[in-house]
Amino acid sequence: MSDTNPERAGGATGVDPRALAQTIVFSGVTVVRDGRTALDRVSIGFEEARIGIVGLNGSGKSTLLKCIIGLVKPSAGSVSVDGRDAVGEARAIRRATGFLFQDPDNQIVFPVVGEDLGFGLKNHGYSRAETADRVEAALTRLAIRHLASRRIHELSGGEKQLVALAGVLALAPKTVLFDEPTAHLDLKNRNRLRDVLQALPEQAIVVSHDLELVADFPRVVMIEAGRIVRDGPADEVLDHYREANR
Numbered sequence: 001m002s003d004t005n006p007e008r009a010g011g012a013t014g015v016d017p018r019a020l021a022q023t024i025v026f027s028g029v030t031v032v033r034d035g036r037t038a039l040d041r042v043s044i045g046f047e048e049a050r051i052g053i054v055g056l057n058g059s060g061k062s063t064l065l066k067c068i069i070g071l072v073k074p075s076a077g078s079v080s081v082d083g084r085d086a087v088g089e090a091r092a093i094r095r096a097t098g099f100l101f102q103d104p105d106n107q108i109v110f111p112v113v114g115e116d117l118g119f120g121l122k123n124h125g126y127s128r129a130e131t132a133d134r135v136e137a138a139l140t141r142l143a144i145r146h147l148a149s150r151r152i153h154e155l156s157g158g159e160k161q162l163v164a165l166a167g168v169l170a171l172a173p174k175t176v177l178f179d180e181p182t183a184h185l186d187l188k189n190r191n192r193l194r195d196v197l198q199a200l201p202e203q204a205i206v207v208s209h210d211l212e213l214v215a216d217f218p219r220v221v222m223i224e225a226g227r228i229v230r231d232g233p234a235d236e237v238l239d240h241y242r243e244a245n246r
């Protein structure tokens, strides 16, 4: 069975990620923040089910992800998601595009895990019963049901990150943007996240310094000083990245 088989590509869920994938297009995007150029005339399209993004600290990776949901506005150029403008139609884009922030504290609204997850769902118009079901399913999917009644500020960094991911997945987005999802995780949770990622029916764009996490992706993009300098299969791009930064 090849990897292009939809059942396999969708992992255990049997859902074909390509059926969900959105088309994200950057057209001549420059972002200047506090006089520094964070992105420099970036033109690139993303439509694959799995895309990795690598680059050194400060190279522009988080800025690139934030442009997709209109959190950072281009100084020049534009970003579109399935034809919607990322600045003008950010609300619609965010309904279909989840974002797992580099710092999970950015994601958290309510003090208790279950309430926090429920809040996002109620905000999206789900009924009380649907909300309870979806919270339960998201916690189960990440094997963190035991955290449901814990206070979030008392959780470890890794536990917070998993809770934040549960909150994103509960909303059933088409695309999830992951900003260094394994940064706070121990080996066991890192491997759990890798497995979740592999089985995810959603499209995933993954920024990571954990290169093994994206090593089997069909496409990895390397950013350097705000510019795309490599774009291709993971092994080629990661070899170049390692070689360039020995």
Ligand SMILES: Nc1ncnc2c1ncn2[C@@H]1O[C@H](COP(=O)(O)OP(=O)(O)OP(=O)(O)O)[C@@H](O)[C@H]1O
Residues within 6 Å of the ligand: 033, 034, 036, 037, 038, 055, 056, 057, 058, 059, 060, 061, 062, 063, 064, 102
């Ligand atoms: N809120 C901000 N205000 C001003 N400049 C910013 C802001 N956020 C990021 N920058 C600058 O934009 C550039 C790109 O930052 P960005 O966060 O996108 O890098 P990154 O590739 O995600 O780095 P890291 O691997 O450290 O997370 C950096 O020079 C950074 O200092």
Ligand SMILES: [Mg+2]
Residues within 6 Å of the ligand: 061, 062, 063, 102, 179
């Ligand atoms: Mg970053």
